[in-house]
Amino acid sequence: AAKGDARASFHRYQQAMTETLETRLTLEVALREALAVGALELFAQPRFALRTGAVAAFEALVRWPHPERGLLLPGCFLEVAERGGLMASLDAWVFEQALVHLSRWQRLGLPYRLSCNLSAASFRRGDVAAGLGELAGRYGVDPARLELEVTEDLLMHDLDRAAQQLRQLKAQLPGLRVALDDFGRGYSSLAYLRHLPLDTLKIDRAFVADLAAPNLAAPRVREGAPRTQRTALAVIRAVVALGHELGLSVVAEGVESAAQLGMLTALGVDEVQGFFVGSPAPLREVAGAGAAPVPDA
Ligand code: C2E
Ligand code: MG
Ligand code: MG
Ligand code: MG
Numbered sequence: 001a002a003k004g005d006a007r008a009s010f011h012r013y014q015q016a017m018t019e020t021l022e023t024r025l026t027l028e029v030a031l032r033e034a035l036a037v038g039a040l041e042l043f044a045q046p047r048f049a050l051r052t053g054a055v056a057a058f059e060a061l062v063r064w065p066h067p068e069r070g071l072l073l074p075g076c077f078l079e080v081a082e083r084g085g086l087m088a089s090l091d092a093w094v095f096e097q098a099l100v101h102l103s104r105w106q107r108l109g110l111p112y113r114l115s116c117n118l119s120a121a122s123f124r125r126g127d128v129a130a131g132l133g134e135l136a137g138r139y140g141v142d143p144a145r146l147e148l149e150v151t152e153d154l155l156m157h158d159l160d161r162a163a164q165q166l167r168q169l170k171a172q173l174p175g176l177r178v179a180l181d182d183f184g185r186g187y188s189s190l191a192y193l194r195h196l197p198l199d200t201l202k203i204d205r206a207f208v209a210d211l212a213a214p215n216l217a218a219p220r221v222r223e224g225a226p227r228t229q230r231t232a233l234a235v236i237r238a239v240v241a242l243g244h245e246l247g248l249s250v251v252a253e254g255v256e257s258a259a260q261l262g263m264l265t266a267l268g269v270d271e272v273q274g275f276f277v278g279s280p281a282p283l284r285e286v287a288g289a290g291a292a293p294v295p296d297a
Contacts, residue, residue, distance in 0.1 A: 028084040031064070031077055035089050040064050041071075042097045044114070044286055046278040047251060047271045050264070056271050057113035057147060060098050061280050062090065087121035091128075096135055101283050102146065103139040112286075115147035115179060120154045126165065129172040136173065144175025147200065152186035159192055166197050179251070184235060190242060201243045205254020207232045208274070212259035233267070240268045 034040055044058035064072040081087050098114050105112060122128050128148075136143050148169070155162040170176050179200035180193075184207055193201075210232035236252070243250040252264045255274030264272055 024080055024083070027077060027080045028086075030066070031080055031086060032084065034064060035086060035093060038093065040090075040093060042094060042101075042283045043280040044101075044283040045273060045280040047115070047273045048277050049271050050269060055112055057115050058283070058286060059115045059149070059273065059280075060094055060117070060283065062094055063280075082119075082121065085121075087119040088125055091116075091119050091122040092131060095132060097283070098146070099135045099139040099141050101286070102141045105286075106141060106145070110286075113145050113147055113177070115149055115177075117181065118148045118150050118154070120151075120157075123150065123154055123162075123165065129169045132169075132176075133172055142175060143173035144177075146173070147177040147179050149179045149181040149202065151181050152183070155180075155196065156186065156192070159195065163195050163197065170197055182253075183239065193242070193246060198246075198248055200249045200251055201239060202251045202253050202273075203236060203239055203269070205252075205274070207235050208252050208254045208260055208264070209256075211236070211263050212257060233263075236264070236267050236269070244268075 041063045043061045043063050045061060046055045047057045047059065048054065049056040062074055064077055066072050069076075078087075078090075081090050094116055098116050102114050105114075118128065132143070132146070135141075136146070150162075150166075166178055170178065177199040178197060179202055180196070180198050181202045182204045183201050185204040210228045212229070240250050249270045250268075251271040251273060252260075252269045253273050255261055255264065255272045255276050257276055260274075261272060261276060
């Protein structure tokens, strides 16, 4: 019986593997098609400047309106895109959409910057500057309106080369800003920050989550986790000090409650982004309306 069980469980395993592979391949084919016909959609989430309460920038976030599965989040398809070698095309599509919207905003006199995530695949190809330069020229957009978000793992792989590539990008696109995304998520050393031509630090939302319980109106600390909270406070305080020392703008991601917003304000963070202050919405809906001001904390 043991042998039969083993065979049955192997069969189940094989079946599961086949299904996973099938799902992945099906998704990959569909994603390739969606990219080819421009069937993805770009959402945007506001970033508020705490000093003024005004929208400082929007982050472009890709979505895939899937015919059968509904609106898919990047978590469902970016890995498929990576494995299928589609990331560079996906980024290129996002960049073009971003510039279309930026040129519309410029015409409407909307002062917002737009921040786009840059994948490791695009970065390694090394043709981002050329592509963006061409698009900025074609749509008549000032590159100073654009920010690119890069992650630590993308940079840490080869720090010198990454730093040089970022410098080159900024030289070819005057005014372009570079943000370090999900800061603190990786095993980064703070020392390397000095070597990178960054403009913005985005503190990973894990630290924000540890500050105070999410979705709580009252400024109550998450129970049973005073130490986690103290650590998060210390980390954010240190990152704000270091960021400002280096002349960077410090953004906190994943702000989900009034309590967090209050603490981040007290900690001297420059900008906030998160469901509590503004959720991602279709980029084309960001017209003159802009977004709601930061609610009183
Ligand atoms: P990210 O760049 O760190 O983007 C922030 C993510 O946090 C977004 O998830 C956003 O919807 C989510 N978020 C915003 N506010 C809150 C909050 O208050 N609480 C929580 N828990 N989450 C919040 P999303 O859109 O699912 O994107 C996930 C990741 O996929 C992004 O993380 C980014 O790394 C990647 N990504 C998204 N769009 C693009 C894109 O157009 N190109 C590339 N290359 N990567 C993208
Ligand atoms: Mg990002
Ligand atoms: Mg992030
Ligand atoms: Mg994040």
